[in-house]
Amino acid sequence: MSASLEKGLNKAHDRCTICKIKSYSFCRCLQDEQLRVFSGITAEREFKNKQSIFLQQEHSKHLYNISKGNIKIYKLLNDGRIQIIGFLYPGDFFGSYKKGRFNYSAEAIGDVRLCVFKQEILDIYLEKNMNLAKELLHRTSHELTLAQDRIGVLGKMNANERVAKFILNISDQRARIGWQDNPISLPMTRQDIADYLGLTLETVSREITRFKTSNLIKVMSSKQVYIVDKEKLANLCH
Amino acid sequence: MSASLEKGLNKAHDRCTICKIKSYSFCRCLQDEQLRVFSGITAEREFKNKQSIFLQQEHSKHLYNISKGNIKIYKLLNDGRIQIIGFLYPGDFFGSYKKGRFNYSAEAIGDVRLCVFKQEILDIYLEKNMNLAKELLHRTSHELTLAQDRIGVLGKMNANERVAKFILNISDQRARIGWQDNPISLPMTRQDIADYLGLTLETVSREITRFKTSNLIKVMSSKQVYIVDKEKLANLCH
DNA sequence: CGGGCTATTGACGCCTGTCAACTACGGTGG
DNA sequence: CCACCGTAGTTGACAGGCGTCAATAGCCCG
Numbered sequence: 276m277s278a279s280l281e282k283g284l285n286k287a288h289d290r291c292t293i294c295k296i297k298s299y300s301f302c303r304c305l306q307d308e309q310l311r312v313f314s315g316i317t318a319e320r321e322f323k324n325k326q327s328i329f330l331q332q333e334h335s336k337h338l339y340n341i342s343k344g345n346i347k348i349y350k351l352l353n354d355g356r357i358q359i360i361g362f363l364y365p366g367d368f369f370g371s372y373k374k375g376r377f378n379y380s381a382e383a384i385g386d387v388r389l390c391v392f393k394q395e396i397l398d399i400y401l402e403k404n405m406n407l408a409k410e411l412l413h414r415t416s417h418e419l420t421l422a423q424d425r426i427g428v429l430g431k432m433n434a435n436e437r438v439a440k441f442i443l444n445i446s447d448q449r450a451r452i453g454w455q456d457n458p459i460s461l462p463m464t465r466q467d468i469a470d471y472l473g474l475t476l477e478t479v480s481r482e483i484t485r486f487k488t489s490n491l492i493k494v495m496s497s498k499q500v501y502i503v504d505k506e507k508l509a510n511l512c513h
Numbered sequence: 514m515s516a517s518l519e520k521g522l523n524k525a526h527d528r529c530t531i532c533k534i535k536s537y538s539f540c541r542c543l544q545d546e547q548l549r550v551f552s553g554i555t556a557e558r559e560f561k562n563k564q565s566i567f568l569q570q571e572h573s574k575h576l577y578n579i580s581k582g583n584i585k586i587y588k589l590l591n592d593g594r595i596q597i598i599g600f601l602y603p604g605d606f607f608g609s610y611k612k613g614r615f616n617y618s619a620e621a622i623g624d625v626r627l628c629v630f631k632q633e634i635l636d637i638y639l640e641k642n643m644n645l646a647k648e649l650l651h652r653t654s655h656e657l658t659l660a661q662d663r664i665g666v667l668g669k670m671n672a673n674e675r676v677a678k679f680i681l682n683i684s685d686q687r688a689r690i691g692w693q694d695n696p697i698s699l700p701m702t703r704q705d706i707a708d709y710l711g712l713t714l715e716t717v718s719r720e721i722t723r724f725k726t727s728n729l730i731k732v733m734s735s736k737q738v739y740i741v742d743k744e745k746l747a748n749l750c751h
Numbered sequence: 752c753g754g755g756c757t758a759t760t761g762a763c764g765c766c767t768g769t770c771a772a773c774t775a776c777g778g779t780g781g
Numbered sequence: 782c783c784a785c786c787g788t789a790g791t792t793g794a795c796a797g798g799c800g801t802c803a804a805t806a807g808c809c810c811g
Contacts, residue, residue: 350661350662350665352665352669352670352751353751356669357669358664358665358668358669360661360664360665371654371658372650372651372654373651373654373655373658378658378661378662379661401643401647402643405639405640405643405646408643408646408647408650409639409646411650412610412646412649412650412653413610413611415650415653415654415657416609416610416611416653417611418657419653419656419657419660420609420611420616422657422660422661422663422664423588423598423616423617423660424616425660425664426596426598426660426663426664426667427588427590427596427598429664429667429668429711430596430667430708430709430710430711431590431594431595431596431711432590433766433767434766434767464788464789464790465789465790465791466789466790470668471668472668473667473668473669474767474768475767475768475769476789476790477767477768477769477770477790477791477792478766478767478768480790480791480792481767481791481792483791484791484792496776497775497776497789497790497791513590513591671798671799672798672799702756702757702758703757703758703759704757704758712799712800713799713800713801714757714758715758715759715760715799715800715801715802716798716799716800718758718759718760719759719760719799721758721759722759722760734808735757735758735759735807735808
């Protein structure tokens, strides 16, 4: 084996070890030795803004972990209406663990780098790593509670409350992965926010303007928001 | 050991083996021998209509499996608004796998019998039973897809579509556990249905009346509905 | 039979969707 | 460097679906 090839392989097997987001990802439960093996069963792929990662009707054979950027997962109704299920951040895990088809479509927001696994291989790997299985169970369980929170938002909150909750959620989510939680950037469009909150883009825009004129937030640019009064914002949507 | 005590113990340890709902529960992945052990770490509890099983703010130490009846899980907003997250059926699994507090409250609808585990003990038991861990992961993953479907319903569908979808879901859910899927019984009140669908009880009532007058359903009694035209109903909410 | 709870039906008003015009911004090319 | 264009966002006018409030009807159980 040539020195350069060996170096190349080592580099590949180090990928997970040197991954910047690993402490926030589900693979954080693996030891360095296991991470090397793990590097071997994963691959990295890059996506550009608006590029599709997979579609709902496709056969689901892969699972994904975000190492850089944001993605959105969404459902399409047969008349073209869109419901965005979630905006995902570095360290988030997606794709369907079930066999069959995906339950949603996924698309890049801005430049994205993903870690990709084959579902079957991860399944086999789980057998040898109860820690990983438990971590996955906890993560999925956590996703479930987030989804249930969203059911509460969409079922009972008005436009004002939804937008307030959205801004606070983004802030919290950023804090969770060690980013500054104020000001926050909103990488998605107003239409995306509307499709996420079950509103129209006009209503989202109006509510943001209302928060601005009430001095609860400052809109530095349309995608950059500074939260002036977090407490009042929270009181709106408890 | 006296014969009667031995008989008593055997009976207790047979509980899971003779459980009628086991083929629909997450414990179906266990062998008879494992089921006997499992009987030892679970207990049965009964609840009456409207009886609380646990509240959202309580410390979550237990997990539950329904062996008989229906329950609802719901969230309360601080101003008293209710959002029902789900209606659960025999074989369904609930409670929080996360440590900390429950994410919702749970209440019996009619007479209910539950199988109860301590979370810590189940956690230990998982270590020895990768099958059980995988089954739990699959079930939780399935719950997640159901929750995501509901996000789509609450985010994008109008009253008409929500009620149609609800009736069809109930029918499907019944079929899934081997019950007749038509006519269906609606054990919950109109208020419960409204709190589930993010509507008011008046709107639910009106939509049901509309389906009745359009001959899509027959309302045998307020809690008993016969689906006349499943296809048209499905076309309303695809 | 009567009381209390649940469901239905009606009248009305508000929140948010719809449609439309206008503004801001970012990139591209001359 | 600026003019131009396309996309994204804001603001306004209006309408309709669903919530709110209220009255009535149906049903269960004592």
